[in-house]
Amino acid sequence: MKLNDLIKKIENKYPLNLAYDWDNVGLLVGDFENDIKKILITLEANEKVIDEAIENNVDLIVTHHPFIFRKINKINTKDLKGRLIHKLIKNDIALYSMHTNFDIAFDGLNDYFMEVMGFENSKILDVTNSATLYKVAVYVPLTHEIQVRKALGEAGAGYIGNYSHCTFNSQGIGTFRPEDNANPFIGKIGEIEEVKEVKIETIVPQKILQKTIDKMIKAHPYEEVAYDVYKLENKGQSVGLGRYASLNEQINLENLCEKIKVRLNMEHIRIVGDLNTKIKKVAVVTGAGSDMVSLAKSKNCDVIITGDVKYHEAQDALDMGMTIVDCGHFDTEDIFKDAIKRFLDRIENVEIIKSEVYLNPFKII
Numbered sequence: 001m002k003l004n005d006l007i008k009k010i011e012n013k014y015p016l017n018l019a020y021d022w023d024n025v026g027l028l029v030g031d032f033e034n035d036i037k038k039i040l041i042t043l044e045a046n047e048k049v050i051d052e053a054i055e056n057n058v059d060l061i062v063t064h065h066p067f068i069f070r071k072i073n074k075i076n077t078k079d080l081k082g083r084l085i086h087k088l089i090k091n092d093i094a095l096y097s098m099h100t101n102f103d104i105a106f107d108g109l110n111d112y113f114m115e116v117m118g119f120e121n122s123k124i125l126d127v128t129n130s131a132t133l134y135k136v137a138v139y140v141p142l143t144h145e146i147q148v149r150k151a152l153g154e155a156g157a158g159y160i161g162n163y164s165h166c167t168f169n170s171q172g173i174g175t176f177r178p179e180d181n182a183n184p185f186i187g188k189i190g191e192i193e194e195v196k197e198v199k200i201e202t203i204v205p206q207k208i209l210q211k212t213i214d215k216m217i218k219a220h221p222y223e224e225v226a227y228d229v230y231k232l233e234n235k236g237q238s239v240g241l242g243r244y245a246s247l248n249e250q251i252n253l254e255n256l257c258e259k260i261k262v263r264l265n266m267e268h269i270r271i272v273g274d275l276n277t278k279i280k281k282v283a284v285v286t287g288a289g290s291d292m293v294s295l296a297k298s299k300n301c302d303v304i305i306t307g308d309v310k311y312h313e314a315q316d317a318l319d320m321g322m323t324i325v326d327c328g329h330f331d332t333e334d335i336f337k338d339a340i341k342r343f344l345d346r347i348e349n350v351e352i353i354k355s356e357v358y359l360n361p362f363k364i365i
């Protein structure tokens with residue numbers, strides 16, 4: 001698959017505009033025209049990861065942490081970052097980073113963390129943006145109008161407030177001429193055909209756009225389906241960083257920590273607060289979320305699970321009676337590989353491999 005086409009699929013689900021302004025996401029190194037057969041996924045790319053990619057004949061590395069973040073003045077082999085960029089280009093390996101856009105997006109890192117932990121019905125902790133809405137219009141012969149409309153509705157399209165399956169339908173005449181090699185559902189090769197068609201229009205949030213189009217095409221009888229997709233200015237569903245959820249059953253902090261250790265495959269965990277604290281509502285911010293302690297408290301959360309908590313932030317949390325589970329930046333984000341693999345595995349004709357390079361810079365002795 002062309003890198004450009006692959007990126008379209010990724011950004012349809014995880015748009016770059018969800019990322020914070022200070023972030024640096026998207027294709028950071030590479031040629032959009034390159035053919036991608038093998039992808040290596042990793043939390044970040046250092047020299048070992050790049051060597052791993054070279055050994056495995058990888059065409060694209062996908063990272064969570066932006067490979068290029070600070071300003072670069074030169075790209076040469078004496079400079080560390082310059083050497084790595086040079087190595088990537090020399091070996092024709094592209095590099096794509098998806099960072100805060102992946103943290104924020106639906107089915108991104110925070111949602112995946114909630115899923116791994118079994119925390120259901122989560123809400124957004126810090127709303128940063130409103131999701132993009134699209135209008136989808138498809139032209140269908142009258143014989144298949146109901147079938148296609150049903151497929152759109154079942155895919156989740158047409159939600160306006162508390163109303164589902166909302167569409168607008170207008171009839172008209174569709175025309176086409178099947179050319180050589182066509183296999184037309186209606187009409188003959190070389191002859192202009194006129195068909196009574198209905199134009200079905202509906203509204204689709206970005207997160208289910210691809211799924212909706214796939215289902216619509218499947219339900220449509222034509223070999224080549226005529227449809228339009230356009231972005232709307234309407235405000236869509238909110239998106240944001242961090243999640244919070246009420247637990248089905250109350251648990252104490254000690255048991256919650258044991259559960260986290262098992263689910264995230266960790267040996268040690270750092271906490272701020274009392275092990276007997278009763279936990280009914282949890283907040284999660286993958287990576288570094290200690291600046292969201294008060295926000296989590298304001299949502300009546302009993303604990304925030306995050307990483308990178310500093311001494312004074314921990315003291316402040318104690319003072320306000322808030323509990324923190326500090327899993328460390330690495331351990332809340334290493335699940336990136338599983339989260340993005342699940343998405344990329346659905347794309348045909350590309351092989352996805354997870355990096356085996358251990359990247360946590362800290363050791364506990």
Ligand SMILES: [Zn+2]
Nearest residue numbers: 065287329333
């Ligand atoms: Zn991070």
